[in-house]
Amino acid sequence: MVEFAGWELPVQYAGVIEEHRAVRGGVGLFDVSHMGELRVAGPGAESFLQRNTPNNVARLATGRAHYSGLMTERGTYVDDLLVYRRGDDEFLLVVNAANRERDLATLEARAGGGEGVRIEDLSDEYSLLAVQGPKASDVVSQLTPAPIGELRYYGFLEAELLGARALISRTGYTGEDGFEIYLSPEHAEQVWEAMLVAGASEGLMPAGLGARDTLRLEAAMALYGHELTEEITPLEANLGWVVKLKKGDFVGRDVLAAQKAEGLERRLAGFEIVERGIAREGHEVVVAGEVVATVTSGVWSPTLEKAIGMTYLPVALAEVGTELEIQVRKRRLAARVVKLPFYRRGE
Amino acid sequence: MYPTDRLYSKDHEWIKIDGEVGTLGITEYAQDELGEVVFVELPEVGQSYDAAEEIGTIESVKAVAEVFSPVAGEIVEVNEALEDKPELVNEGPHEGGWLVKIKLAGAPEGLMDSAGYEAFVAGESA
Incomplete structure (x- = not known):
């Protein structure tokens, strides 16, 4: 408990x-x-x-x-x-x-x-x-x-x-x-x-x-405190479908409309670990020697039988196939960006 | 519950000594605390370690644990079966889920016998 x-x-x-x-x-x-x-x-x-x-x-x-x-x-x-x-x-x-x-x-x-x-x-x-x-x-x-x-x-x-x-x-x-x-x-x-x-x-x-x-992570469902916080917008979280800009005014609408017009700087991406090990929340994501993000959630996926996770990446790095490294304690594990969700029922 | 043919550490490892070689693993208590093991990272054969030095890690669904060698010595064998079947650590931590064999550099110190470890564990979970 x-x-x-x-x-x-x-x-x-x-x-x-x-x-x-x-x-x-x-x-x-x-x-x-x-x-x-x-x-x-x-x-x-x-x-x-x-x-x-x-x-x-x-x-x-x-x-x-x-x-x-x-x-x-x-x-x-x-x-x-x-x-x-x-x-x-x-x-x-x-x-x-x-x-x-x-x-x-x-x-x-x-x-x-x-x-x-x-x-x-x-x-x-x-x-x-x-x-x-x-x-x-x-x-x-x-x-x-x-x-x-x-x-x-x-x-x-x-x-x-x-x-x-x-x-x-x-x-x-x-x-x-x-x-x-x-x-x-x-x-x-x-x-x-x-x-x-x-x-x-x-x-x-x-x-x-x-x-x-x-289960929720395989389905790429966001969890408050991890993927969603007071610093994250729905557009960044791949949740743009809940934002109905045409319905009229609502709290936060102007910012979201501007963000949509200007484009995102970062967005939520999924990754899988290529080596043995599990990336967990808070671990640093490294590209070309620079820390670019931290892991928001990471687990070992029982369905895929590999370690998976989510993180907010600069949009240029959020494309499927981007090679990442994740600092897991003393080791830097190879990882790559993959399509979300990790699991979709019936597939 | 804890076999009497071996010694135990406060870090919840066991070592079963046969001549100058000790077989090392984690205890039933440790595997139960960790839960389902999904990766075991073991040292290379031929590497030497001091007592209490980290020799590997065991990663479970919910946590990660370092493995410390309870003795000083040189790794002479690792349990290759754990690469494909890490769950052996859960299924038989005192048997098929052993981790490494280590050639002892000296007499083990500061370890407990079965009864001593059982009392120690009772204190941990109380």
Whole structure:
């Protein structure tokens, strides 16, 4: 177990590699209850979110979620988040545990107590279980009569699951098909246990933070505090698709529009290590004897069976095939820039 | 749990001495702490080391650990099988997951027997 933002989190159960492979080939069950949930509601909620997040909330239908961010005036990340639309005037933001209080303070300050917007921290009212992998639908459908198999990616429904209300979305952080289930903490343990039983015939394994990290990194999904910070814009992070410049003004828009017009100085790139060894966060990236970047995330990839990682490189060096060196303790390991994501389901 | 036919270091290595050659590995406790091993970097045969000098590294999914020689001596053999099967360190740290054989330059010092190491480990995890 490790301590994170006041939560005790499981790093692994049976082992990172085994859990990772269960998710890629079958199904895994994660307890990610540490994630924060903020309710934004009221007649001004849509326009408030429209001004404070870069994705287009006006185009988000009830029963759908989208990936977005909470930006600074400089177009950088206060946090990355999911926006769920539960009704015309009813939204749920799912935010990173470590940023929850800062997100709440930022949103409250920007709402200024008016505009017909109420912001409420519901984090203590929700546990969150993620069921991820190609067999996820087979397992979850045993516990609920709701037609979860018909949900589209990033669709959600609110239904009964094992006798209690739950919000079930077809989302995840692994690069596989899967579901995230928001439910009351009183029911979480019972649902966890029932899921283990329902998934037994499919080889379901409980999976920890270690596997969550290797899975999301193979899928090139950014992690706040690593790829995303208050110094990084979505354009640099290959997340330009969440930035809808044409939707109207929003916090950070001017900076992002200018950055898009002028071109990037650096962008997120993936690399693989060619030699034996693992580059980890903070290790220096060297090109022609000069330190050009530091590793933001690095793991041993159970799918590719090699060490992979991500780093922000000057755009001229971010092309696939660029030869890099990474200073791993006393050794300088040969590496090369590769295409992102490292892994795409079905390929 | 810890075989009685060898000696143990506070860095969680074991050495099993046969004449003037010692076989060296990491302990069950160490492999469990490290988790799934994915790379083992070993020294060249013929290199000499002082006691407590770093002779290699073991990299797992979640951490990296230096391996220190518990004795002074010269490397006479390395476990080539670990190149392709580093998981042998997890599967049998006291047997098939041995790391190197070292020709002792002198008598080992400051090491523990099985019971002593077990008590030491109990103190570490308490």
